Amino acid sequence: MALNETHDLSLTSWVTSANDSATDFPIQNLPVASFRVAGSEQSFRGGVAIGDQIVDLQQLAEKSIFVGLAQDALLACSQEDLNDFMAMGSQAWSALRLALSKALRSDAPEQDIIASCLVAQTDAEFKLPCTIGDYTDFYTSIYHATSVGKLFRPDNPLLPNYKWVPIGYHGRSSSIDVSGQAFHRPCGQTKAPDATEPSxxxxxxLDYELELGIYLGAGNALGDAIAIDDADKHVFGFCLFNDWSARDMQAWEYQPLGPFLAKNFASTVSPWIVSNEALEPYRVAWSRDENDPQPMAYLESEKNRSEGAIDIQLEVLLETEKMRSEGEQAVQLSQSSFKHSYWTVAQMVAHHSVNGCNLKPGDFFGSGTQSGPTHEEAGSLLELSKGGKEAISLPNGETRTFLNDGDNVIMRGYCHKEGHARIGFGEVTSLVLPAKQ
Amino acid sequence: MALNETHDLSLTSWVTSANDSATDFPIQNLPVASFRVAGSEQSFRGGVAIGDQIVDLQQLAEKSIFVGLAQDALLACSQEDLNDFMAMGSQAWSALRLALSKALRSDAPEQDIIASCLVAQTDAEFKLPCTIGDYTDFYTSIYHATSVGKLFRPDNPLLPNYKWVPIGYHGRSSSIDVSGQAFHRPCGQTKAPDATEPSxxxxxxLDYELELGIYLGAGNALGDAIAIDDADKHVFGFCLFNDWSARDMQAWEYQPLGPFLAKNFASTVSPWIVSNEALEPYRVAWSRDENDPQPMAYLESEKNRSEGAIDIQLEVLLETEKMRSEGEQAVQLSQSSFKHSYWTVAQMVAHHSVNGCNLKPGDFFGSGTQSGPTHEEAGSLLELSKGGKEAISLPNGETRTFLNDGDNVIMRGYCHKEGHARIGFGEVTSLVLPAKQ
Known part of the structure; x- marks a missing residue:
């Protein structure tokens, strides 16, 4: 992929809210979601964000003003699940992006027609953008793996395979929902370190995990590996992802086969999927410390070295029940960047398929908790509170080691640098309800 | 559930092959699959096995000779995926079973109509019977867990959580296929114990795992646990399941988050789903050794104690390339029974949902490798060959520690006891192809 006219910083839109330098959704972004007018009987359908508006892709398809692949893509996006659009591949994704970019520009002749297809984002409700077949959670932050490893295995924090294998495990797709998810604190077995029996x-x-989510595109047939330099063609786009975790349940259940009930009670995605193409300006070089093992051949390429990483700023905020009732703003708990990831997205794709495992349109990867190199950049409370030993003080006098009922966790993400448009992810929020008993 | 007229041993069918005492599919069984005439352009549709024939449920639905819930069930079974039928719940499953039982009996007046809907099993091809949303693999044989544990962790074979937690982990659904699956030996990273680096x-x-597969029915909403005594209503039925495993890849990758590429390259199910109701005569008491911890309240019930286990005989056979070329029969490697399982299916369902995790129609559980108490009853080569240290001698002079290219692994299962009809599962076969490189 390369920069093209859709990335041009000088582009402005006739949707004037898209020209605000603080918007997450300028004309250079154009992320897709599945939405409908809130409270309506409409079926959900694809939409593209522009400023504070949404282009209704089902309505737009009916206008038949696009042609060829872009119109085919619109028809695929008229469904409530975007799996068919994801399956069309990167040529179709680019064709729709270019057609929308042209039609939304300040001087576009299609303005009146498109304007009739706009819905204000404040009037919309969202759902999961596709049927997620399989969900895999990776573990790509070496800072997270090391500090969590210290808590679970003080003598042996980073296992010998970590620097060779992009560690991942299968997660539960049925309990993934979109931003706004409210879930009950899970019940389960736990065992205190000094107890003789579990209770x-x-x-x-209860903890959050600050992750990036990755939707897969066309995918591969069972038995065919995806080469590392072909991986990007299989990546449909990115979202924010909160992989809720019950740390006490996890500690008791996770050996020998990995996390299970500690993770599968809820996971929350942001509604908008930012395309791989929109992130092109934010690709950065990826490198491996010279004292570390270098990647095996199937995980190594010049392209991956030169542009495999992506500089996506991530932040997590907490809004407690007290803050809500007193009208206070949510407070930031930490911030980090995806550029610190020990493994790139292309390496995740190449690794996942090297044994012939088939990836399908709409499959989902979690990046693993994106903790940065310093303690302040930790992407979970487990790390920020040092395993629950040091409470975090909030500005309003409250403290937290782990989450309380009524806590609302908010994650945001964006890319920004001089000479390029800000590419935002919107946010994912989710509320902890008391346990059902 | 209780025994009813459909279980009556004295019932015979006008499909005379169903009256053979050796058939897997007497009139008391009536398992369902998704099939079509092999090589045809037909869409797949539901079918029910009777003797050596299949009742085409799509054709039968068009005849409109059933009424009410049984006819509604037929319409759901006319689709290529049986998820809608699974979602209808146990009342609908029973209604269809009873209507088919009556119509297939020796004196049934519907004989001519049903006869026009029969397809010979030898003329059919099968597919996965439903879209499997999420797949969870359990680990319910304490004999398997102990002997595998000895190989991976000699000092610590059975972890402290095993007798408290029905251990399970999420698997990959995309690579599950139906009997007849041929897959390439997977490639990946492995590390020899004495090597300094992986290769x-x-x-x-390469190994098989002899498992029982379990399809879920209606399921539960996110946040709602399924009580142990309600679990059976959520179990649609059972099949045979070969959970292929790459032991050398598994040993290197599995810590700390569990098996991943060692498992997700292929898994194979038998085509027929035997209903919970058909297995009713084979329910047996379940107990826990008095020296072991007794189950926590959410995993405990009188009903589970009195009839939680099911006595399903399982066997695994090997047909090597040499046997095929020389016209020799496959040889049995081991046999076992599901009655040895440390945890029951009801306990698996209750545990999986106790944290609010939602189960959906068509979700799939693997029981975990069903090894029995003696070495000869081991459900994997890893165990039979004691970690690859002792080769198994085959009658034709060949030996195996793990699988060779060209090996065809066959699993069979059945229930049989005096006074009740034999309930068979058919078989699952799958062929190892050479690695693609």
Missing amino acids: FGPCKR | FGPCKR
Whole structure:
């Protein structure tokens, strides 16, 4: 992929809110979601964000003003699940992006027609953008792996395979929902370190994980590996992802086969999918410390070295029940960047398929918790509170080691640098309800 | 559930092959699959096995000779995926079973109409019977867990959580296919115990796992746990399941988050789903050794104690390339029974949902490798060959520690006891192809 006219910083839109330098959704972004007018009986359908508006792709398809691949893409986006659009591949994704970019520009002759297809974002509700077949969670932050490893295995924090294998495991797709998800604190078995037997009850160490989510595109047939330099063609786009975790349940259940009930009670995605193409200006070089093992051949390429990483700023905020009732703003708990990831997205794709495992349109990867190199950049409370030993003080006098009922966790993400448009991800929020008992 | 007229041993069918005492598919069984005439352009549709024939449920639905819930069930079974039928719940499953039982009996007046809907099993091809949303693999044989544990962790074979937690982990659904699946030996990273670095190449320790597969029915909403005594209503039925495993890849990758590429390259199910109701005569008492911890309240019930286990005989056979070329029969490697399972299906369902995790129609559980108490009853080569240390001698002079290219692994299962009809599962076969490189 390369920069093209859709990335041009000088482009402005006749949707004037898209020209605000603080918007997440300028004309250079154009992320897609599945939405409908809130509270309506409409079926959900694809939409593209522009400023504070949404272009209704089902309505636009009916206008038949696009042609060829762009119109075919619009028809695929008229469905409530975007799997068919994802399956069309990167040529179709680019064709729709270019057609929308042209039609939304300040001087576009299509303005009146498109304007009739706009819905204000404040009037919309969202759903998961596709049927997620399989969900895989990776573990790509070496800072997260090391600090969590210290808590679970003090003598052996980073296992010998970490620097060779892009560690991942299968997660549960049924309990993934879109921003706004409210879920009950899970119940389960836990065992206190000094107890002789486990006990049953509500999770006492409920945590978030600050992750990037990755939707897969066309995918591969069973038995065919995806070469690392072909991986990007299979990546449909990115979102924010909160991979809720019950740390006390996790500690008791995770050996020998990995996390299970500690993770599968809820996971939350942001509604908008930012395309791989929109992120092109934010690709940066990826490197491996010379003292570390270098990647095996199937995980190595010049392209991956020169542009494999992506500089996406991520932040997590907390809004407690007290803050809500007193009208206070949510407070930032930490910020980090995806550029710190020990493994790139292309390496995740190449690794996942090297044994012939088939990836399908709409499959989903979590990046793993994106903790940065310093303690302040940790992407989970487990790390920020040092395993629950040091409470975090909030500006309003409250403290937290893990999450309380009524806590609302908010994650945001964006890319920004001189000479390029800000590419925002919007946000993912989700509320902790008391345990059902 | 209780025994009813459909279980009556004295029932015979006008499909005379169903009256053979050796058939897997007497009139008391009536398992369902998704099939079509092999090589045809037909869409797949539901079918029910009777003797050596299949009742085409799509054709039968068009005849409109059933009424009410049974006819509604037929319409759901006219689709290529049986998820809608699974979602209808146990009342609908029973209604269809009873209507088919009556119509297939020796004296049934519907004989001519149903006869026009029969397809010979030898003329059919099968597909996965539903879209599997999420697949969870359990680990319910304490004999398997102990002997595998000894190989991976000699000092610590059975972890402290095993007797408290029905251990399970999420698997990959995209690579599950139906009997007849041929797959390439997977490539990946492995590390020999004495090597300083891992290497990349074809798996050298390819293994099968003898499991029972379980399809879920209606399921639960996110946040709602399924009580142990309600679990059976959520179990649609059972099949045979071969959970292929790359042991050398597994040993290198599985810590700390569990098996991943060692498992997700292929998994194979038998085509027929035997209903929970058909297995009713084979339910047996379940107990827990008095020296072991007794189950926590959410995993405990009188009903589970009195009839939670099911006595399903399982066997695994090997047909090597040499046997095929010389016209020799496959040889049995081991046999076992699901009655040895440390946890029951109801306990698996209750545990999986106790944290609010939602189960959906068509979701799939693997029981975990069903090894019995003796070495000869081991459900994997890893166990039979004691970690590859002792080769198994085959009658034709060949030996195996793990699988060779060209090996065809066959699993069969059935229930049989005095006074009840034999309930068979058919078989699952799958062929190992050489690695693609």
